[in-house]
Amino acid sequence: xxxxxxxxDVVRPYVRTGGRSRPSRDVRLESLVIAAPAPVQGLEPDARxxxxxxxxxVMAVAEIAAALELPPSVVRILVSGLIDSGHLAAPTRRxxxxxxxxxxxxxxxxxxxxIA
Numbered sequence: 001x002x003x004x005x006x007x008x009d010v011v012r013p014y015v016r017t018g019g020r021s022r023p024s025r026d027v028r029l030e031s032l033v034i035a036a037p038a039p040v041q042g043l044e045p046d047a048r049x050x051x052x053x054x055x056x057x058v059m060a061v062a063e064i065a066a067a068l069e070l071p072p073s074v075v076r077i078l079v080s081g082l083i084d085s086g087h088l089a090a091p092t093r094r095x096x097x098x099x100x101x102x103x104x105x106x107x108x109x110x111x112x113x114x115i116a
Contacts, residue, residue, distance in 0.1 A: 047081065061079055
């Protein structure tokens with residue numbers, strides 16, 4: 001056996017997450033997040049990278065993990081911490097009151113069928 005790895009680029013996941021092993025909220029790989037107007041002071045390096053990436057627009061957690069080449073489990077924890085601190089926000093879903101009426105949807109469907 002060769003002994004412990006001495007690769008300087010390898011950082012253990014618990015170091016990247018500040019010792020946290022689970023996200024503080026329900027953050028899934030398909031969850032969408034966007035950067036909120038908040039200062040970056042006090043953020044750890046990986047959290048800072050996530051925050052900077054999300055400033056470009058709405059991103060899924062899976063996209064963040066792929067872009068930063070970090071394990072998805074680590075990104076879920078980082079994202080939940082950034083939401084807790086107010087650095088990231090999850091876009092809200094439309095309420096039923098904002099949804100188009102059934103009559104309008106039927107008219108659109110009728111129009112689409114007539115041109116097909």
